[in-house]
Amino acid sequence: MRTTNLYIDGEWGAGAAGPLTTADPATGAPLAACATAGPADVDAAVAAARAALAGWAATPPADRARILWRIADLIDANAEELALTETLDQGQPLSVSRAVSVPGAAAHFRYFAGWCDKIDGAARTVSFPDTLQYDRRVPVGVCALIAPWNFPLMIMAWKLAPALACGNTAVIKPAEQTPLTTVRLVELCAEAGVPRGVVNLLTGGPETGAAMVAHPGVDKVSFTGSTSVGARIAAVASLKRVTLELGGKTPVVVAADADIDAAVAGTVAGGLLNSGQVCAAYARVYVDRARRDEFATKLAAAVATLRLGAGTDPEVDLGPLVSQEHRARVDAHVRRAVTEGAVLVTGGSAPAGPGCFYRPTVFAGVSEEMAVARDEVFGPVVAVLDYDDEDELLTRVNASPYGLAAAVWSDDLRTAHRLADGIRAGAVFVNMPCVPDPAAPWGGFGASGVGREMGPYAIDAYTEVKGVWVNLGGGR
Ligand code: NAD
Numbered sequence: 001m002r003t004t005n006l007y008i009d010g011e012w013g014a015g016a017a018g019p020l021t022t023a024d025p026a027t028g029a030p031l032a033a034c035a036t037a038g039p040a041d042v043d044a045a046v047a048a049a050r051a052a053l054a055g056w057a058a059t060p061p062a063d064r065a066r067i068l069w070r071i072a073d074l075i076d077a078n079a080e081e082l083a084l085t086e087t088l089d090q091g092q093p094l095s096v097s098r099a100v101s102v103p104g105a106a107a108h109f110r111y112f113a114g115w116c117d118k119i120d121g122a123a124r125t126v127s128f129p130d131t132l133q134y135d136r137r138v139p140v141g142v143c144a145l146i147a148p149w150n151f152p153l154m155i156m157a158w159k160l161a162p163a164l165a166c167g168n169t170a171v172i173k174p175a176e177q178t179p180l181t182t183v184r185l186v187e188l189c190a191e192a193g194v195p196r197g198v199v200n201l202l203t204g205g206p207e208t209g210a211a212m213v214a215h216p217g218v219d220k221v222s223f224t225g226s227t228s229v230g231a232r233i234a235a236v237a238s239l240k241r242v243t244l245e246l247g248g249k250t251p252v253v254v255a256a257d258a259d260i261d262a263a264v265a266g267t268v269a270g271g272l273l274n275s276g277q278v279c280a281a282y283a284r285v286y287v288d289r290a291r292r293d294e295f296a297t298k299l300a301a302a303v304a305t306l307r308l309g310a311g312t313d314p315e316v317d318l319g320p321l322v323s324q325e326h327r328a329r330v331d332a333h334v335r336r337a338v339t340e341g342a343v344l345v346t347g348g349s350a351p352a353g354p355g356c357f358y359r360p361t362v363f364a365g366v367s368e369e370m371a372v373a374r375d376e377v378f379g380p381v382v383a384v385l386d387y388d389d390e391d392e393l394l395t396r397v398n399a400s401p402y403g404l405a406a407a408v409w410s411d412d413l414r415t416a417h418r419l420a421d422g423i424r425a426g427a428v429f430v431n432m433p434c435v436p437d438p439a440a441p442w443g444g445f446g447a448s449g450v451g452r453e454m455g456p457y458a459i460d461a462y463t464e465v466k467g468v469w470v471n472l473g474g475g476r
Pocket residue numbers: 146147148149150151155173174175176204205206207208209210211213224225226227229230232233244245246247248278279280376378404443444448449
C-alpha cells in the first residue's frame with residue numbers, strides 16, 4: 001500500500017495526526033495511507049502560503065501563464081497514470097476518467113493560463129476635475145480550496161487554476177475518500193515550476209477542512225461539496241470571501257414535441273454519468289403526460305443494458321459508488337421511495353459480492369410529495385414525473401430549494417427558450433447532457449451555492465477590485 005504526505009512550503013512531510021486509509025471502491029482493498037493534517041499543519045500551510053503571496057502576485061503574468069500551461073502539459077503527459085489513479089480511488093470507469101476527468105483538468109489550466117495577462121482594469125470617467133481614476137484587479141490572497149470526492153482532480157483544477165492565474169496562493173484539501181490524484185497534481189505543479197509555498201497540500205477529513213475555513217490567515221474559501229457543509233462554512237467564514245458549489249436536484253423537462261430517443265439517451269448520459277455522483281445529475285424528469293409512458297419504457301430499456309463493474313474494465317458503463325457508507329445512503333433513498341409509493345421500474349438494489357456497486361434505478365409514477373423527487377440522492381437513481389400544463393410545471397420545477405442545472409428536451413425553439421427562461425438554475429442545457437466547460441459559468445441559485453466558477457466569473461471570484469484616484473491638478 002502506498003503512503004502519501006502533506007506538502008507544505010515546498011516540502012513533503014508526515015501530518016501531525018495519524019494516516020487515513022483509502023480503499024478501492026470496486027474491491028474494498030486498501031489503496032493508500034495518507035497523512036492527516038492537524039491544526040499545526042494547517043497553521044504551517046497557511047503561513048507558507050502567506051509568505052509566498054507577494055512573490056507570486058508580483059510574478060509577471062506571462063511567466064504565471066507559462067507555468068499554468070506547463071501544468072496542463074504535464075497532466076496530458078501523465079494522463080494514463082492519472083486516469084487509472086482516479087478510477088482506482090474514486091470508482092469512475094476509465095472511459096470517464098480518460099475522457100472527462102483528466103482532460104477536463106488540463107483544459108482548466110490551459111484556459112486560465114490564457115487569462116493571466118488579461119486580468120485588466122479600466123480608467124473611469126469620473127466627474128471630479130483634474131482627476132485620473134482607474135481600477136485594477138488584485139489577488140484576494142491566501143485561498144483555502146476544498147474539494148469533494150466525485151470528480152477529485154477536475155474539481156480541484158476548477159479552483160486551483162484560476163486562483164493561481166489571479167496571483168493568489170493556495171492551501172488545498174481533497175476529500176478524504178479520494179486524495180490520490182490531487183497528491184499527483186501537486187507533484188506536477190512543483191515539476192512545472194510553481195514556487196515553494198504557492199501551493200500547499202493538506203490531506204485529511206472534515207476537521208482539517210474546518211480548521212482551514214476558520215483560520216484567520218485565510219482570505220478566501222472555495223468549497224465544493226454538500227449543501228449542509230456549505231451552510232456551515234458560510235457561517236464560519238464570516239467576512240472571508242467565499243465561493244460555494246453545493247448540491248442539486250436537476251430537473252429535466254421532456255416536452256410533447258421532444259425527440260424521445262434523444263431525450264432518453266441524454267437522460268442516461270446526464271443522469272448516470274459516474275453512477276449519478278454528479279452535482280448536476282439529471283435526477284427528476286418531468287415528461288409531458290402524452291409521452292410519459294413511451295419515455296419511461298424506453299428509459300428503463302436503455303438503463304437495463306448498462307454494464308456495471310469495476311471501472312478498470314473497459315467494457316463497463318457504471319462503476320461502483322465511492323464507499324459502502326454512500327451506497328447505504330443511496331439504498332435508504334431507494335427504500336424510502338418504494339415505501340412512499342414510487343413505482344420501481346428497474347434496479348433498486350445492490351448486487352451481491354465485494355465492492356460498492358448499485359444497480360441503475362428508475363422510478364416512475366413519482367410526485368413531489370415523495371422524497372425521491374426532492375432530495376439529492378447523488379447516486380444512479382432517476383425519478384420520472386409527468387405534467388400537463390407548462391405554467392404549473394414551472395411552479396413545480398422551481399419549488400426546489402436547489403438551482404444548479406436543468407435540462408429541456410424540445411424540438412420547438414419557442415418552447416425550449418420559454419422553459420430555459422422560466423427555470424431557476426445556474427445552467428440550462430437544451431437537448432443535450434450537462435457538460436461543464438472552463439469558458440462558461442458554473443454555479444447555482446439558492447441552496448446550490450454562492451458565486452460562480454469558470455469563465456470570467458472565476459476571475460471575479462479570485463480578485464478584489466481596487467480603485468486608484470490621482471489628483472492631477474494639485475489644487476486640492
Ligand atoms: P462533503 O460536503 O461531505 O465534503 C466535501 C469536502 O468538504 C471534503 O473535502 C470534506 O472533507 C470537507 N468538509 C467536510 N466537512 C467540512 C467542514 N465542516 N468544514 C470544511 N470542510 C469540510 O461533500 P461530499 O460528500 O464529498 O460531496 C458530495 C456533495 O458535493 C454533493 O452534495 C454534491 O452535489 C456536491 N457537489 C457539488 C458540485 C457543484 O459544482 N455544485 C460539484 C460536485 C459535488
